[in-house]
Amino acid sequence: MLQIQPQASTQVLAQQFTLIGTIDIEAIASLEALYVLPANCVAELDFALVQRVNSMGLAQLLKLFEHWQKQAISIKVTNVNRMIGVLFKMTGLTRFLSDAQSSPSVVQIPEAKAVNTTSVAVTNSASSDGKLKLWVNAQNNYQVNGWYFFNTYLQRHTGREIHLELVHGAMNEQNTKIEQMDIVFTKPFEATQLLMEKQFRPLLHPINQTDEVTLLVRADDTRQTIGEFHGGKVITATADSFVYLLGRFLLEEDSAAHFDYTFSGHDIKALQMLLKGHADILFMASEAYQGLSSLTRNMLRKIDHSETGFAFHLLCAAPHCVDVGHAITEVLLNMGQDSQGRQVLSDLGLEGWSKPKQDEINMLAMLFNRYVADEQQDAIAVGS
Numbered sequence: 279m280l281q282i283q284p285q286a287s288t289q290v291l292a293q294q295f296t297l298i299g300t301i302d303i304e305a306i307a308s309l310e311a312l313y314v315l316p317a318n319c320v321a322e323l324d325f326a327l328v329q330r331v332n333s334m335g336l337a338q339l340l341k342l343f344e345h346w347q348k349q350a351i352s353i354k355v356t357n358v359n360r361m362i363g364v365l366f367k368m369t370g371l372t373r374f375l376s377d378a379q380s381s382p383s384v385v386q387i388p389e390a391k392a393v394n395t396t397s398v399a400v401t402n403s404a405s406s407d408g409k410l411k412l413w414v415n416a417q418n419n420y421q422v423n424g425w426y427f428f429n430t431y432l433q434r435h436t437g438r439e440i441h442l443e444l445v446h447g448a449m450n451e452q453n454t455k456i457e458q459m460d461i462v463f464t465k466p467f468e469a470t471q472l473l474m475e476k477q478f479r480p481l482l483h484p485i486n487q488t489d490e491v492t493l494l495v496r497a498d499d500t501r502q503t504i505g506e507f508h509g510g511k512v513i514t515a516t517a518d519s520f521v522y523l524l525g526r527f528l529l530e531e532d533s534a535a536h537f538d539y540t541f542s543g544h545d546i547k548a549l550q551m552l553l554k555g556h557a558d559i560l561f562m563a564s565e566a567y568q569g570l571s572s573l574t575r576n577m578l579r580k581i582d583h584s585e586t587g588f589a590f591h592l593l594c595a596a597p598h599c600v601d602v603g604h605a606i607t608e609v610l611l612n613m614g615q616d617s618q619g620r621q622v623l624s625d626l627g628l629e630g631w632s633k634p635k636q637d638e639i640n641m642l643a644m645l646f647n648r649y650v651a652d653e654q655q656d657a658i659a660v661g662s
Contacts, residue, residue, distance in 0.1 A: 280305035280335075282312070291319040298327040301335030303635060309338055317349040320376075326357035332488075332587040336369055337637035343374040352376040361585055364527045368645065409439045410602060413456055415464040416446035417487075417591055418569035424625030431622045435609045438602070460599045461606065465489065466520045469592035470646040473639065477597040480639055481607050482631040483590040490564040491525040493582040496552060504581070508535035510558035513548045517541050518650045520589040525561035528582055553577060589642060592634065607633070 280301050285294035293315050315321055331339070346353055353374050358366065366372050412432075414425050422444065429442040443459070456462060457476045462469065466489055472478040501507055512529070514522045517539075529537060540557065542548040545566050552560040564583060567575075593610075595603030610631045613619030623630060 280308040282308050293319050294322045296324045300329050301331040303334040305335055320352045322354040324356050331362050333638045333641045337641050409441045411459045412440050412442050413459040413462045414444050418565040420569045421626050427622050427625055436605055460596050463593045466589035467518050467646055467650050470642045478594040480594050480634050481603050482593045483634050485629040485632045488587050489520050489589045490584045491521045492562050492564045492567040494560040494578045497577050497579045505535050507558050511538045512559045513540050513551050513557035514561035515545050515548050521563045523649055524584050
């Protein structure tokens, strides 16, 4: 819970506040008091006692800063920890700040477009044989068996036959393009693209489970600081991922060193390239890293990791499956109420499911528009 303590100030137009706790969805009520500051004043927020800011908290800060900007209020933020500072830069919140030390990221940022999640026309499943097609991009390798149990559980509780197509690392069972699927569970930016470009509807995301990045080097690499890797090769699966974006911000936050980025296509190949000496640093999803065998992990050394609580895998439904999506949502929200459901959740390493908030979806869309969409357009231009 967020608390706000006003500070005494020697400047007539200075308004100083200490923020205490977590800035999340529950911070909305606390932040309301800051909307009544006098125009043309200086608002200074001390983050020294802030433990965490998640995507909903960032969305609320963005709204507050936009309001202050319209009121010609100068904004200063002090004592921001490294993770919050990275999120400020990624989301462009630094552009509101008046102090020179909190300058905007060097990445060019166009205006973001929000995702419209209003209802659409409902039709039957596109599958000609009546089967629902479920696409799952597993978060780690130890979930694989759990997703088959999940599919069986879902079929029993919806009364629908469901064909599962499972993707993880080098394992790829799909015979259909992801946009042709009925229900999809996939990584943040891939899901966001489906919402924005294919009119998929967001359903649920795992509780307390966000995508984070771990930066890895070979265990026998003697270099200790990021600066010592200047000019080195960084390997990761794809450029259109939150893992890559976050890893790059972590590197650039710590060092002015130049890096050469290469994309392998999937995590396993990226890991192999690092271990064979074809790369110096690996960006890997933290869930995937935790799922590696102890033998493989002993060959690696962790040099950094993120704790942002920002992005998440998302379960979403195709526009022709909104009715089915509602039914699946009800089933999954009640999984913890029966022993079979609890066992499936345990097999997947999940606490349960939660409905995403509109602001959470919009923050993902903002990042997608700023970074991923632009890179995809650049790639198309180069290839044409």
